[in-house]
Amino acid sequence: MSDPVTWTLDADIKDGKLDTLVGLLAGAIETVEGSEPTTLAYEFFVSEDQRTLLAMERYSDSEAALVHLRTMGPKLEPLMECFERAPTVRVYGDASAELRSALTGFAPTYFRAVGGFRR
Secondary structure: OOOOEEEEEEEEEOOOOHHHHHHHHHHHHHHHHHHOOOEEEEEEEEOOOOOEEEEEEEEOOHHHHHHHHHHHHHHHHHHHOOEOOOOEEEEEOOOOHHHHHHOHHHOOEEEOOOOOOOO
16 A cells, blocks of 8 residues: 655635636536545635635545546646746655656645654
């Protein structure tokens, strides 16, 4: 059994795009919740000044993350148009070579676990 893979994404929201972004996220959440049972967490947060989005996504393993990318990849362009710049992506856990290859376009930073626990 593989370890879970988590990633965070943060991006600056373009002026006037918050409502569009929230609507697109609602659709994405509905799709993911209904079709990806191995997605463990899929959460989005907006800063108090409504200028920054933070996404926190957790998958049961690298394969589950790849399933998500295949599901949502074709739907990313409208989301990306809501951001000022490319998002900052951080990946936590033991991402497979295939997942790393699939995420190359996001230029993520990878973090490996050095301790801790989960409940």
